[in-house]
Amino acid sequence: MNHYLAVHWKLASKVHSILELNENKLKDYCPAGVARVDKWHSASGQTCIYHLTQNQREDLLSKFWWHDEGAAIAITGFPWPKSSDSKALEAKEFFTRRCNQAASSLFGGEYSMVRGIEDSLQVESTLGGTHPIYMAETDSFVAITNRQSLLLAIPGISTEIDPSAMRWLCYQGYIQGGLSPFQCISMIQPGSRIIVRSGKASCESPTWQDYYAPELAEQARIEPIAAFKPLVEELSGYLAACQKHWGLGWDLPLSGGKDSRVVLGLLNAGGQVPNIEQSFTSGPLYSPDVISAQRLSAFTGLYDRHKLRRPPLVLPQTTLIGRVTTALRLTEGRLSVFDLVGLPQAIPRIHVTGHQNGLRDSYFRSCSTSSFQHFACDVLKTHFHDPLELLSHNPGTDFKRQYIKIFEKYLDEGAPLDVLSDLYMVRERNAHWVGIMSNHAGLGGPTANPLVTDSVIRSGLSLTPEQRNQELLHYALLRLSAPQLTGIPFADDQWSHELRKSMRSIDHVPDVAPFRSRAEFPNVSSPYLPNHKVDLYNAVRPLILRDILHNKDYYGEFLDLDRAEKVFRSSNAPNTYELICGLGVFTSVLLRRYGASLFTAEGCKSATDELTEAAAYSPSKAGDSSHAALERHRGSLVRLEDRLESDFGTRLAVQRAFTLAEIGSDVALESMIADCVVERQRFEGSESVFDSRAKPIDQSNTNTVTYSTQAATVWDLSIRELLVRARSKGFVRTCTSAIRHVAKALFFGLKR
Template structure:
């Protein structure tokens, strides 16, 4: 992986920012740099600075020729049939427009290129899982995959209060604003373009979207065999490209769900049965581990159970506070530090494995937010706004968010719906919202900024997404995509039960296959995600310290503009047991306080800071 910053604009201003950009990047890395590179064009119209977390990353992810330069980062898989994605993308950028490049790259990535044909281009993949940010400084467009780099480059200590206010209500930021004043993200499905050496910047929407247009209300209950064959071929090519990127054994994360089993089907369909080692993480007695082990035994692949032992020693609260500050630096104040106590350091070994991430995007409107599962919003379009207001969780559980920002957020959601209804078929609005405001602003920062854990995502393909969205919401909700691809590649996996899930009964007999009518029974009751042990102990033992932090922020920052600090502090003292959502709200408040107090501690994933 690399962290980078690219400059384009007036030559005098680019030259002036060039040295500062190098310092800004080095001051905001999430890893100990193994190599670095910086270059400025002869005329000074553009420049870039990049650092890599391992030897060879710079040459792999940056192509620079007389015709231009291209930087591409993230677990990108391929461009067409080429695994040299930065080179192929640079070549394409000298001949084709952004639409062509966007349509031919698979995987998760962000890309910046500078050529005489297109000038400066910058965008991320269609799923939003590798965010990219920009700002304008003195006639220079500055682009980076670290928003905090641009914040430092601006020389600004200002934070975007409106953006941070989303954390209290939803645990992550919505929209294209960032926690830093003057720094914005390039929304998934859009691209930034600026002429070479110019300060004129435009944000364009890709014409060849994955989302079906609202001028065509027709959708299909099934795809043709040829369309399914295209999907299978694309996914297999992605899998083979991902396999080529693995330095060691082929390790597959296998849970009791359908996404990871689909990736297993891709491995089996690619003839790699003997190369596979599956692994599952979970506590003692986990149904996920039991189910995955059963599947591995039946199909004859290796399985490793990573059993997580309960915490037995008392929590080191000082270390937990350190980790929360590290999390705030690494994730750039973007998300609630739900997993803040796991934000360790000294992760010296870079690991890479394949994941079924992205499968939820193809699972229908209810695949990522349960309130859309019954498709009631299709009959009553007036209720859809309320479903987005409480997206993924009840908004503002403690009722402490200021009325100013609560009303502003409702207004923003209304405007988002009004704008997107004009261009996108109504039934895919939940998925579009999911991509732009959950994947881009939660999963994206997580995946992009923990640079020692590389998750290869073979399910991500714009061509596959467009075909899947031809299907009706009913067909997507019953997981026709997962079933059909699995049936074509590894039919033996279809009949094996899942943890806490089954196939839709209408799929019985499809391709002559039987489905399991009941979920996997391990003898242990399945429990959904709950408050983690470290969180419960932290809140029990650190109530006064949490309140002191919030009160300190109230005295010296404008945190009170965001939420009622006194009321939240009373809740913290009075609430004996907190729910998931309430824990998220308090952790988000801690993150906001650390941000506004500038208590963000640098931590490197690879070695000491």
């Protein structure tokens, strides 16, 4: 949405160079279109800030950028004032009122900002890492930006590839440890404060004490749910202030998991459900995520605003290779091209997401904490480490030692052994993968990630290991913000037995089986091994091998060349970890081959054309016939739409009919009934759990939902009993007649 680049020149003889920085070159290294470039420099010319905006609206510009003769400030994200005054300070107001204070003492929310005061710079960001900061230092200057590729536009920046970063890509599929693809560029730890003056840069980075809140730890031990009431108020207030600040509605990705559901609850607590303009779920109709999200949408009055984004079964070669180079450019060469992100569509909405895997899905939570030696040994056995076994013995061994040193650093800061696994997820995984993806999402417009704000991170890390393992934080936030949503089935998850047991005397935690646990649910599509990504890997294996064999001196420094030849000559189907790391190797190959040119529009296009011609692409046809048959079946049901719409007054029956056509199982009918019951409520004029026109949820009502008598009669019948009764009357002989019968049961009654 907007980017900044700040440069402080060390030598007076080089000061004039900053005035010659080519604006067109800056634009070329920006992955999205640039509508305007603003710049400020100090009177001496020693310090300069460039601000690039994708939108020319003056009312938005004032929220990002302000300058006068002696000072300037550029902001990305939304710094939310911690004071009782909830009005967001715009850039000018912040600078003129608070220029001598650290931003972290004044603001919550998510942001990074740079302040220029005469010939000095101050740069700060939040702990969550959703607005990353990159720095390059040479003998001549210090340069800082929120977009790594902009540093490549500065004369004098070396574009030499960092071999250590390439090892990370081959090792686990993303660059860690504060490195970048280029030797002269580093990624700053989130939450740091950088001060540059008199030709020197100093960095104050957060330590364990900055991630821990002892008062909350004690309160959560005594009142494990009530302790989070202030946090719910803070987060819901943050979202409400964010919406007011940008003056836009919400764009809500809704999965079948816990993170997006908690975000939906927080939006409700802040009175923001009416401002949700669109929610969407990605996946095939028969996937558990889609079924769970549709159920959730029907329960919350969002069904009319919920969209389904169906992934392609296969992609044309030109499209697939183009997505590879685009994804590499957008993620700045830091991630495996397993994540085939595209340029986000510019939408007039705030994109709000969860991104909370750091405190829920720790890789190393099962590792022994009896001693650090035992913990370190378990770390290298627990998560995937070099799954393709590509690193040669000595570099591989050394690299694993470097990996363990990350945890040693946390221990030296005073972090307890039992928090190392979660602290790693926050400081490494969130910063180096989630932060990159969030920065990418910001190219399409404003973003909000309430579950990675400083307060949430401190709250999660302040809990006991048992409470973190039980996901108490997520349950408490949802229980306090939208209790009705705790009982709706997830796609592939549920509240743990340990949580239900620990909360037994305090609260009733719903015991609801997820959709995927049901034997009759056909798990025919893995989101982690989709056909088009396997096709991509198979297509580029020869390219990877060719580059490795032609550059043995380079790759031989850290790869086992014999093992690499065996892996990339093979046609064996990869598992998920092998696919991630195999495409991580491809990222490293592209970086070595094309270098900095990949981060310009022209260079990216040139690489795409060359790779498209060279790749031996052969799309997988497995499942095409069955997929086509399902599509034809689904298409035949379209003819029923008008009849169902007029006969039963609901679009929901049609939507569920499509689902049933692809699933063909009892669980589909059960899901359809649940949604139709809620739609019947709305059809009769009653309120849904929380509808866009309804009042906020009654916090005292812990029931999942209240149905009318007739609807409850249908709901109380098990789906199998319903079908048995229908079949005994000869009503259900085909999928279509089953749909018709269920609709009739809902709107005309079915007697026991």
